[in-house]
Amino acid sequence: MPRAGLSEGRVVEEAEQLADEGGVVTLAAIAARLGVRVPSLYKHVAGSDALQQLIATRAKNELADVLGRASVGRARADAVEAIAWAYRRWATEHPGRYATTLRAPVPDDAADLAASERAIQVVLDALNGYGLTGAAAIDATRMLRATLHGFVALDAAGAFGLPDLDRSFARLIAGLQVMLESWPT
Amino acid sequence: MPRAGLSEGRVVEEAEQLADEGGVVTLAAIAARLGVRVPSLYKHVAGSDALQQLIATRAKNELADVLGRASVGRARADAVEAIAWAYRRWATEHPGRYATTLRAPVPDDAADLAASERAIQVVLDALNGYGLTGAAAIDATRMLRATLHGFVALDAAGAFGLPDLDRSFARLIAGLQVMLESWPT
DNA sequence: ACCGCAAAGCTAATACTGTTAGCCAAATAA
DNA sequence: TTATTTGGCTAACAGTATTAGCTTTGCGGT
Numbered sequence: 001m002p003r004a005g006l007s008e009g010r011v012v013e014e015a016e017q018l019a020d021e022g023g024v025v026t027l028a029a030i031a032a033r034l035g036v037r038v039p040s041l042y043k044h045v046a047g048s049d050a051l052q053q054l055i056a057t058r059a060k061n062e063l064a065d066v067l068g069r070a071s072v073g074r075a076r077a078d079a080v081e082a083i084a085w086a087y088r089r090w091a092t093e094h095p096g097r098y099a100t101t102l103r104a105p106v107p108d109d110a111a112d113l114a115a116s117e118r119a120i121q122v123v124l125d126a127l128n129g130y131g132l133t134g135a136a137a138i139d140a141t142r143m144l145r146a147t148l149h150g151f152v153a154l155d156a157a158g159a160f161g162l163p164d165l166d167r168s169f170a171r172l173i174a175g176l177q178v179m180l181e182s183w184p185t
Numbered sequence: 186m187p188r189a190g191l192s193e194g195r196v197v198e199e200a201e202q203l204a205d206e207g208g209v210v211t212l213a214a215i216a217a218r219l220g221v222r223v224p225s226l227y228k229h230v231a232g233s234d235a236l237q238q239l240i241a242t243r244a245k246n247e248l249a250d251v252l253g254r255a256s257v258g259r260a261r262a263d264a265v266e267a268i269a270w271a272y273r274r275w276a277t278e279h280p281g282r283y284a285t286t287l288r289a290p291v292p293d294d295a296a297d298l299a300a301s302e303r304a305i306q307v308v309l310d311a312l313n314g315y316g317l318t319g320a321a322a323i324d325a326t327r328m329l330r331a332t333l334h335g336f337v338a339l340d341a342a343g344a345f346g347l348p349d350l351d352r353s354f355a356r357l358i359a360g361l362q363v364m365l366e367s368w369p370t
Numbered sequence: 371a372c373c374g375c376a377a378a379g380c381t382a383a384t385a386c387t388g389t390t391a392g393c394c395a396a397a398t399a400a
Numbered sequence: 401t402t403a404t405t406t407g408g409c410t411a412a413c414a415g416t417a418t419t420a421g422c423t424t425t426g427c428g429g430t
Contacts, residue, residue: 003378003425027417039418040379048417104343135349139356142336142345146357150335151327158289160327164320171324172331175364182363184356188396188407212388223388225408233388 004036008044012054019055019096027051053109056100060115063101066090067122077177079126084148084173091152098152120145127180136185147176189221193229197239204240204281212236238294241285245300248286251275252307262362264311269333269358276337283337305330312365321370332361 014033019025027048031038045051070086071079091098101119105112123141132140151169154160160168199218204210212233216223230236255271256264276283290301305326312325336354339345345353 006378026415028415036378037380038416039381039420042418043378102338102342102344135352138346138349139353142339142353143332143357143360145344146335146339147328147332148335149339150331150333153338154287154327154331154334157287159287159330161323164323167320168324168327171369172328175328175368178367179360179364183360191407211386213386221407222409224390224410227389228407 004034006034006036006044011041011044012051012058015051016055016097020094052100053112055097056103057112057115059097059101060119063090064115064118064122067119071122071126075129079129080176080180081173083123083126087148088152088169095156130180130183131185132183136183140180140183147172189219191219191221191229196226196229197236197243200236201240201282205279237285238291238297240282241288242297242300244282244286245304248275249300249303249307252304256307256311260314264314265361265365266358268308268311272333273337273354277340280341315365315368316370317368321368325365325368332357
């Protein structure tokens with residue numbers, strides 16, 4: 001029996017693809033796609049939970065990259081708008097990976113913690129232009145994350161009616177600008 | 186063998202309790218708590234999915250009730266503030282039931298659709314005082330739902346650091362007021 | 371070139387989950 | 401009292417994750 005040439009990375013990639021295609025992310029499904037039996041996967045990942053964790057960490061890093069690239073060279077309203085659209089776009093294009101992004105970082109996983117930090121830092125940097133520091137910056141970051149996540153999450157769940165989502169999102173961003181302009185320091 | 190005296194309502198209640206206690210909502214766990222074997226549950230609910238559906242519909246109705254009670258007799262800023270705090274409170278006190286609230290209503294379930302409508306209507310009524318109609322009202326409703334859901338979802342996931350959540354939420358509400366005051370009609 | 375060994379696949383077995391079929395006793399209706 | 405419906409049960413099956421243990425591949429060292 002020839003080897004399939006798997007690796008941790010290969011398994012995680014396949015799981016990510018499967019997740020983003022909306023399939024049920026099960027070891028059985030992943031193994032089938034890789035042309036391998038289920039227990040063979042355990043030679044590369046420690047189990048279902050560990051696999052989820054790997055996907056989550058990679059997703060957080062990728063999201064941080066996307067947001068960082070979107071906001072580079074921009075400030076204030078420009079930066080917020082760019083980040084918002086990039087965030088929504090990545091989340092809707094990668095719903096499976098995005099969903100893993102939300103779970104709290106497990107406290108003993110340094111890589112996961114670092115990835116979470118990176119994503120938040122991009123938002124904090126963008127808000128820097130508004131002169132927010134300390135508690136005000138924390139509040140504003142939480143507000144921004146909550147708003148963006150809430151929109152894409154409700155969208156993904158189909159909780160909104162279908163039409164005019166882009167218009168609603170644009171209005172939302174405009175509203176965020178107003179909010180941030182008047183944010184107390 | 187004496188009967189356990191179950192009913193659809195009793196099964197759903199137990200599942201709701203289990204969900205809000207953070208347990209894994211599994212037929213096995215529910216049956217154990219009710220002192221009954223798993224297949225017996227099928228005499229009262231049509232299966233795992235159907236049970237989820239029942240919980241979801243009841244949860245949407247309860248949330249609509251809570252928001253409705255909170256906003257009665259209030260308008261504009263008052264109404265928004267009351268709804269926001271009631272929403273967050275109910276969601277954090279009933280995390281399991283709240284989570285079921287987010288799934289899109291299944292199109293052929295009239296009760297579920299009606300429940301979803303009720304909850305949205307409360308928000309729409311509250312925004313009525315701002316003179317929003319048509320597209321503007323839709324945008325504002327989506328914004329409000331997204332913001333509230335985003336905050337409680339990230340909170341529930343532990344995605345925020347622990348401290349000062351009430352302060353951040355209060356700031357968020359204040360920001361929403363500003364946003365709504367300047368919302369274009 | 372050969373051996374040895376770690377890595378990578380496999381089968382088999384266990385323990386969960388949900389689900390269906392079919393039995394039997396208990397409550398209820400005639 | 402008898403007939404029927406109802407609500408519990410056991411048994412069986414399918415799907416999932418996981419572990420144990422076996423075999424073979426393929427690479428590194430001699």
